Amino acid sequence: MTAFTLEGFDLAQFLRATLDEDLGTGLPGGGHDVTAESVIPAEARFSGVMDSRVAAVVAGLPIAAEFFRLLDPAMEIAILAEEGEDVRPGTALMRLTGNARALLTAERSALNIVQHLTGIATLTRDYVRAMGEARCTLLDTRKTIPGLRHLEKYATRMGGAQNHRMGLWDAAMIKDNHILVAGSVGEAVRRAREAGVSRIICEVDRIEQIEPALAAGANHILLDNMDPAQLRAAVEVIGGRAATEASGGVTLETIGAIAASGVDYVSVGRLTQSAPAADIGLDFTPL
Structure with missing residues (x-):
């Protein structure tokens, strides 16, 4: 799979900075996911499905995938929708299988970016359609x-x-x-x-x-x-x-x-x- 790139945008830096913010890297007691580490065994594995609960225009899935890969390079990821695709409620967007701690730690960062970018793409499509x-x-x-x-x-x-x-x-x-x-x-x-x-x-x-x-x-x-x-x-x-x-x-x-x-x-x-x-x-x- 070709890595996601945007001219002028440092994806690796963005991924690391976003996760570091959530993990509290550099702060006293920070740098780890205390919930996942205390509750989930290190060897546990999960599978997961990301889906849209509403009609939407998809954006950000390749970026979300990279959050998971950063924490588990062996993560199995299948992106099921194209960027810019109109999807119906209930549409599966991504399937993942890998380390449970990695999935849980990256979950919020990955969802935040997909929810935000998909929201923008969806509103934009509404405006395009309203132009007739x-x-x-x-x-x-x-x-x-x-x-x-x-x-x-x-x-x-x-x-x-x-x-x-x-x-x-x-x-x-x-x-x-x-x-x-x-x-x-x-x-x-x-x-x-x-x-x-x-x-x-x-x-x-x-x-x-x-x-x-x-x-x-x-x-x-x-x-x-x-x-x-x-x-x-x-x-x-x-x-x-x-x-x-x-x-x-x-x-x-x-x-x-x-x-x-x-x-x-x-x-x-x-x-x-x-x-x-x-x-x-x-x-x-x-x-």
């Missing part, structure tokens, strides 16, 4: 839990979204405070262009800001907190000279009309900021 037939792409944002951005943005991809910029480094996003300091929309964009930035996203909240942004060299216009009628007017003004993105207060109830306005993208912070954890469990049987 509009020729528009759903984007995530930088509203992520510190340290989990790569994983959360991976989960939005599993749900059918496309990643916005990954951080502060891969595009300039000029917002109201940048404009305030620069003095105007045009001046802020001009400074980014003269600095050699190739991808310049400029946020506007009024139609009259669009032309100065385009004239200065913006190639992506973020239309902030505009209703569908305003979005249609803005798209007409831009006329294909830059990519268009609607953002701000987008909900499942409003995204359909927003996507139908003609914008190229709709960005939604809720995908990572407010997704509820999916109800996924793991039941063991002694061998």
Whole structure:
């Protein structure tokens, strides 16, 4: 099985840090699972099945598997669902057989990551479906839990979204405070262009800001907190000279009309900021 990798994400470090946090590694009396060690014989073996108790879009199973393998390299693991797959309630996602202590110690870390990422992927798929037939792409944002951005943005991809910029480094996003300091929309964009930035996203909240942004060299216009009628007017003004993105207060109830306005993208912070954890469990049987 090919190891799970994400560009810019250190999986081994994440696994070790997560387990160390749960085990209290480095703290007085920490560094072990007192319950498993005191109750479960060292040689005991379990089998287990991880399953989804709800309809969901799966994400994070390969990461969960690595938690178990870290504590028991001989663990027998079968992943039964594809990443990004829609599953029904009661669907088995993973079967495991191995050392009982290792299974119990890794259980919460593994479930936490699958529940969290599957929750994000599921909410993302809901938003994609609510967009209907509009020729528009759903984007995530930088509203992520510190340290989990790569994983959360991976989960939005599993749900059918496309990643916005990954951080502060891969595009300039000029917002109201940048404009305030620069003095105007045009001046802020001009400074980014003269600095050699190739991808310049400029946020506007009024139609009259669009032309100065385009004239200065913006190639992506973020239309902030505009209703569908305003979005249609803005798209007409831009006329294909830059990519268009609607953002701000987008909900499942409003995204359909927003996507139908003609914008190229709709960005939604809720995908990572407010997704509820999916109800996924793991039941063991002694061998």
